[in-house]
Amino acid sequence: MLLQQLVNGLTLGAVYTLVALGFSLVMGVLGILNLAVAELFMLGGYVGLTLMLDGQPLLVGLGAAALFTGLLGVVVERVAYQPLRNAPPIAPLLSTLGFSVIFQTVATNVWGSDPLLLPPELMDGRYQLGSISVGQAQLVVMATAVGMVAVLALVMRHTRFGYGLRAIAENRDVARLLGVPAPLVTSGAFALSGAMAGVAGVLIGLHYGALTPFVGVEVGLKAIAVMVVGGTTSIWGVLLAGPLLGVLEVMTVAFGGAAFRDMTVYGLMILTLLLRPQGLLGRAGGAQRV
Amino acid sequence: MLAVQGLSVRYGPIQAVRELSLEVRPGEIVALIGANGAGKTSAVKAIAGLLPHGGSVTLSGKPLPRRAERALRAGLALVPEGRGILGQMTVAENLRMGGYARRDRASLPAAIEEQMRRFPILGERRDRLAGLLSGGEQQMLAIARALLSAPRLLVLDEPSLGLAPIMAARIFALVEELRAGGMAILLVEQKARQVLKIADRAYVLETGSLRASGTGAELAAQGLLSDAFMAAGAG
Numbered sequence: 001m002l003l004q005q006l007v008n009g010l011t012l013g014a015v016y017t018l019v020a021l022g023f024s025l026v027m028g029v030l031g032i033l034n035l036a037v038a039e040l041f042m043l044g045g046y047v048g049l050t051l052m053l054d055g056q057p058l059l060v061g062l063g064a065a066a067l068f069t070g071l072l073g074v075v076v077e078r079v080a081y082q083p084l085r086n087a088p089p090i091a092p093l094l095s096t097l098g099f100s101v102i103f104q105t106v107a108t109n110v111w112g113s114d115p116l117l118l119p120p121e122l123m124d125g126r127y128q129l130g131s132i133s134v135g136q137a138q139l140v141v142m143a144t145a146v147g148m149v150a151v152l153a154l155v156m157r158h159t160r161f162g163y164g165l166r167a168i169a170e171n172r173d174v175a176r177l178l179g180v181p182a183p184l185v186t187s188g189a190f191a192l193s194g195a196m197a198g199v200a201g202v203l204i205g206l207h208y209g210a211l212t213p214f215v216g217v218e219v220g221l222k223a224i225a226v227m228v229v230g231g232t233t234s235i236w237g238v239l240l241a242g243p244l245l246g247v248l249e250v251m252t253v254a255f256g257g258a259a260f261r262d263m264t265v266y267g268l269m270i271l272t273l274l275l276r277p278q279g280l281l282g283r284a285g286g287a288q289r290v
Numbered sequence: 291m292l293a294v295q296g297l298s299v300r301y302g303p304i305q306a307v308r309e310l311s312l313e314v315r316p317g318e319i320v321a322l323i324g325a326n327g328a329g330k331t332s333a334v335k336a337i338a339g340l341l342p343h344g345g346s347v348t349l350s351g352k353p354l355p356r357r358a359e360r361a362l363r364a365g366l367a368l369v370p371e372g373r374g375i376l377g378q379m380t381v382a383e384n385l386r387m388g389g390y391a392r393r394d395r396a397s398l399p400a401a402i403e404e405q406m407r408r409f410p411i412l413g414e415r416r417d418r419l420a421g422l423l424s425g426g427e428q429q430m431l432a433i434a435r436a437l438l439s440a441p442r443l444l445v446l447d448e449p450s451l452g453l454a455p456i457m458a459a460r461i462f463a464l465v466e467e468l469r470a471g472g473m474a475i476l477l478v479e480q481k482a483r484q485v486l487k488i489a490d491r492a493y494v495l496e497t498g499s500l501r502a503s504g505t506g507a508e509l510a511a512q513g514l515l516s517d518a519f520m521a522a523g524a525g
């Protein structure tokens with residue numbers, strides 16, 4: 001039973017991790033919380049699942065979601081961030097919040113506020129591993145998440161874009177002095193962040209077998225908690241905290257009751273803020289400037 | 291090589307640099323000296339394209355682009371005040387960042403090896419996080435990294451800041467070595483006496499304005515070496 005819950009928790013945690021990485025990418029580069037990531041996550045889910053319900057294969061659904069929300073991420077950057085780059089940090093926070101509300105309204109109008117239900121036969125395989133039963137959807141969620149994280153790591157470590165992004169995240173002026181085209185790389189960060197969130201949206205739909213226009217708020221807040229617990233701009237911290245919070249949530253429901261579900265997750269977040277504000281793997285005093 | 295004319299920088303109501311004109315010729319070390327807050331950093335940041343400014347800046351007769359990432363490609367590399375090391379990247383990754391804007395990317399690995407021969411300590415610590423290096427090692431890394439963009443003009447903002455005298459002397463010796471190799475260098479410093487030993491000429495900045503310029507001997511004759519910077523505890 002415990003192992004079974006562990007698998008369920010890791011699946012949920014995989015989704016949290018991807019969304020948290022979406023937040024963390026922009027946070028690392030600009031030091032702002034791009035709240036629209038939560039709704040890009042939701043929109044990615046609708047785009048991908050709509051295509052899959054239309055008979056398209058999984059990879060097409062995932063790819064289309066990534067493309068769509070990646071591009072929308074750039075739109076958010078151009079409209080909600082660029083013009084406000086010299087304004088106090090609260091300004092872009094509010095303008096990305098504005099985008100969130102718009103995205104949610106659009107989704108409600110296009111897909112309705114009732115849940116979009118996936119027919120069980122879309123992904124109904126189950127595999128028995130000893131005493132644990134793993135659903136096909138769970139495998140897809142975890143494999144995709146691991147794949148996305150691997151791609152992200154490769155991009156960050158081995159591409160020009162990744163080097164530029166890391167340099168900007170650390171010190172924008174120095175990065176520019178070294179020749180990094182800051183505006184271009186910043187747009188790239190928003191695109192990558194949006195794409196990660198969009199893919200995660202498809203995954204959450206597969207995991208729950210349903211999607212609502214409000215899933216962005218719910219999962220988005222959890223992902224912010226993951227980011228805080230892991231250490232705002234620490235990718236390793238997020239990779240640790242995502243699965244941790246997913247498992248914590250599932251275990252709380254299984255052994256404590258659904259009423260306590262969100263209490264433990266946000267409780268852990270508050271505890272982190274009080275006891276270790278830099279997060280599990282964040283650096284003390286290493287808050288991002290710029 | 292570098293010609294700056296009527297450079298002005300302001301931060302809101304504060305005018306940090308006022309009508310500064312200076313020149314660096316090929317193969318010269320030119321010092322820009324002045325007390326704390328004189329406007330040295332503001333001036334070089336403006337020249338390098340990090341700050342909006344008035345006046346004109348040309349490199350080899352062509353206007354220098356006003357954005358840092360383009361100014362670098364035009365041949366000006368600035369090692370900023372405080373060194374600008376990317377502390378969460380390794381030494382090797384910092385060096386690779388130095389080649390980010392290089393036209394000829396195929397030659398970067400060989401150029402990095404060359405810098406590691408010049409600074410063996412960087413070779414030894416290649417896989418260590420750059421933030422863990424000592425101040426002197428970081429300064430060497432910053433200079434090596436700047437050289438990897440193959441600049442025509444190297445601008446150093448207080449490279450000796452916070453270094454032990456012996457380390458500062460090494461950095462100055464290195465600057466002389468670079469000049470011998472034909473590099474033009476604009477060297478910002480507070481340690482006037484030491485710098486004037488290696489600089490061909492110097493400009494003295496005082497509260498944003500040019501106070502004097504000339505060779506070390508000329509400046510000493512005007513008694514400037516005692517008042518402008520000694521007050522700031524330099525020397």
Ligand SMILES: Nc1ncnc2c1ncn2[C@@H]1O[C@H](COP(=O)(O)OP(=O)(O)OP(=O)(O)O)[C@@H](O)[C@H]1O
Pocket residue numbers: 301304305306324325326327328329330331332333371480
């Ligand atoms: N970002 C800023 N905003 C407002 N004023 C600034 C800013 N940076 C510098 N100044 C002011 O501009 C003036 C020149 O500063 P600058 O840093 O250029 O001097 P400096 O000669 O490099 O001094 P130091 O030797 O201490 O490095 C100072 O009065 C400083 O307070």
Ligand SMILES: [Mg+2]
Pocket residue numbers: 330331332371448
């Ligand atoms: Mg200075």
